[in-house]
Amino acid sequence: MNLTEEHQETPCVHSNFSCLENSPTAVDLLLYMPVGIVVSLTVCGNLVVIISICHFKQLQTPTNFLVLSLAMVDLLVGGIVMPLYFITWIDPGRCFGIVYCTLFKIATYCFTCISVYNVALIGLDRYLALSNPFHYSMKMTVKVTLRMIGILWLNSFIYNMVLLYLNGDFTDKKENMKCGECVGQVNTIWAIVDFVIAFVLPCSMIIILNLNIFAIAKMHANKIRSVRKNDHGSMASEWKAAKSLGILVAVFLMCSVPYYVCAFVEIYVRRKSVDIAVSITVPLLYLNSSINPIIYALFYPWFQRSVKLILTLRICGSESSMLNVQRET
Secondary structure: OOOOOOOOOOEEEOOOOOEEOOOOOHHHHHHHHHHHHHHHHHHHHHHHHHHHHHHOHHHOOHHHHHHHHHHHHHHHHHHHHHHHHHHHHHOOOEEOOHHHHHHHHHHHHHHHHHHHHHHHHHHHHHHHHHHOHHHHHHHOOHHHHHHHHHHHHHHHHHHHHHHHHHOOOOOOOOOEEEOOOOOOOOOHHHHHHHHHHHHHHHHHHHHHHHHHHHHHHHHHHHHHHHHHHHOOOHHHHHHHHHHHHHHHHHHHHHHHHHHHHHHHHHHHOOOHHHHHHHHHHHHHHHHHHHHHHHHHHHHOHHHHHHHHHHHOOHHHOOOHHHOOOOOOO
């Protein structure tokens, strides 16, 4: 997201308000329907995750707070980034003013960075939990986790604001703004730096940590089976949680790696085929925010239980925050 520049030739006089060059066609309206469904799924699904973890005391663990942070990023992507992106994708004749466009660029840069590092923190959390459970339970408290999340969000915001400022996205004012130009413009050197900071480092961390997690889990598999008879089910539950989060990480990599690779290639190879590859992988990057709630629904029993309690309004009752949402009772 931080690496591409899209150029289109439809002119639009810049202002603080959006303007429409062409009226939407019937085909455009048909395309808006699935987009509306995807955006609604993204917002509602992640909102359920946020409500569940914030409301139910049983879910307020260090691991789930990391999941909460990821859900918040996905919610913001679904509510802010996806609508504008798909509007300009379906209707290139629609233009947005400087203020709105600047906010969009800040949001896309920050949310992408937060998301990838959040997934890296999830991998680190699972690695520590499996490699040294006793030390993890003593050191990895809720306060420590919340402090890590706060530092992540703050540093990501500062870094991307500096990146945009140094590349003239705030200082270069254009009298005539072209439709479809609402993307950050980063020079070649900064594109490489951002590629390393926003993708190579966190993704390398994700891959290395998850390989270690699977290696540790393989060594402990026989031990977990043997200790179940002695009422030591915590290791088994940790293993199940690690598998679920492993699926989350795998899907994230499948959605993000193609885009980042294509965007990096585009820096050096200016061809139509590369531009098409980037345009295809950008929606895939955003759709990861829609897929995450589906993963929660399929592999997280607490999410399924929480959905039932929320839809039946049982969370409105007294002491509802103390309900058991880990398993059916």
